[in-house]
Amino acid sequence: MTESPLTLTELRLLATAAGAAPSVHNSQPWRLRPTTNLHGMLVYSTPERAVPVADPDGRAMLISVGAALFNLRTAAHHLGRQATVRLSPDPPQPDLAAIIDLSEPLPDGGGNIPDLYAAIAHRHSSRQPFANRDVPEAVIGELIEAADDEGTTLEVLEEDGARRVLALTTEAEQRIAEDVARQAETRSWLRPEEPATDGIPLEALGPLDLDARVPMRGFTGHPPRPAVSAERFEALPQVAVIKTHGDHPNDWLRTGQAMERVWLLATTHGVRANILHQAVEWQETRWRLRDPAEGPGHVQLVMRLGFGPPGHPTPRRPVEEILDLSGHQLDQRSA
Incomplete structure (x- = not known):
């Protein structure tokens, strides 16, 4: 029907x-x-x-x-x-x-x-320190299955793989810090004063890692202005990557669906996440994210998973800005 x-x-x-x-x-x-x-x-x-x-x-x-x-x-x-x-x-x-x-x-x-x-x-993206405990294997299994249902592969990395990906993310973050154009673009999305309808308020940035083990993005510059606090993060972050066989627009759309399906499912289990995006922004470091032993595949994004604070909400554009109703006759009273 x-x-x-x-x-x-x-x-x-x-x-x-x-x-x-x-x-x-x-x-x-x-x-x-x-x-x-x-x-x-x-x-x-x-x-x-x-x-x-x-x-x-x-x-x-x-x-x-x-x-x-x-x-x-x-x-x-x-x-x-x-x-x-x-x-x-x-x-x-x-x-x-x-x-x-x-x-x-x-x-x-x-x-x-x-x-x-x-x-x-x-x-919400949580850029806060997580607890020093892993996500249970049963939950990891559910997240892997969720990504698979969207036509992608979620791989939760073992210690060696996690350290390799974190090192590449650190390398990419250092390159971003030296790139004036990238720094300017990033800062253009900061929203130091509310209200806002997009971008990132300072409250959502989170601290930097005091021990420099978790390469959080320096949204406010290097050195940060305004200053950002530093705290101790988890000793070894639980890192996952989402991969696809191809690297075309439909693969990117599938990746986004898989990411959100995984993230929402993780949220129902009290698991927090944030995206470590730096290494996929450079062709060289993105290529090196892949594990040659795993065969062909394209790493589309890197996720950090764990238990911790939920993260600060970010502003949203009003429905009227994203929903185009021009040409449609709708009863406004049903709103």
């Missing part, structure tokens, strides 16, 4: 969920538009909100859009609708990332994703 057209209330719920997704520098590079028949949603990237110095090919932008896409799927599940996704459906429209058909009800059993809607509001 076909579902009724989406109401304004449902469209706003879907857009709010999508808009809560993580994105590089909290740039929120997405735009949504209902399909003509109001049975689905068009998901667009917005290159004008990109970070072109750190992300010249738009890979991180599409990973961010993929995360918003997964949140939209999760919200559709909450509404009892089955989300059928078609990625990059129209090459003549390069900014159109996906079309989501929401015309069918959820099948018996709940469809192909778990109910993670409640976790969307509680998922």
Whole structure:
């Protein structure tokens, strides 16, 4: 049975969920538009909100859009609708990332994703120190399966692999510190005074590692201005990477969906995460992230996992900015 057209209330719920997704520098590079028949949603990237110095090919932008896409799927599940996704459906429209058909009800059993809607509001990047204890193997198994269900591979690294990836991240962070253009771009996304609708408030930055074992990004410069506190982090961070066989726009969109699915599932278990993005911003260090013993594959992002504070919320763009309703006649009273 076909579902009724989406109401304004449902469209706003879907857009709010999508808009809560993580994105590089909290740039929120997405735009949504209902399909003509109001049975689905068009998901667009917005290159004008990109970070072109750190992300010249738009890979991180599409990973961010993929995360918003997964949140939209999760919200559709909450509404009892089955989300059928078609990625990059129209090459003549390069900014159109996906079309989501929401015309069918959820099948018996709940469809192909778990109910993670409640976790969307509680998922935040935590740049705080984590406890010196590992995520349980049972939870790791669930996270690996979640990434696999999105067509990617999540690998939680053993000690040698974690130290190698952390060393490459440190190397990349040092290169970023010496790059005036990258420093300027990063600082342009800082929001020292609230209110704001995007970017990173100072409260969300977190401290630097007193022992320099965890290479947290220096958002406020090198040396940091304003000054950032330093604290002791976990002795050996639990590091994971998400990998894909290919390295094309659809792979980046799948990576974003996998990242958010893993992150929301981790949130339900009380596991915190943040993205160590520095090493994937340089072609050389990104290539060296891969483990030659594992065969071919492309590392798309690095995640740090653990137990600790939830992280500070970051500002969000209002629904009216990301949901384009032009050309649609909707009953405003249903909002």
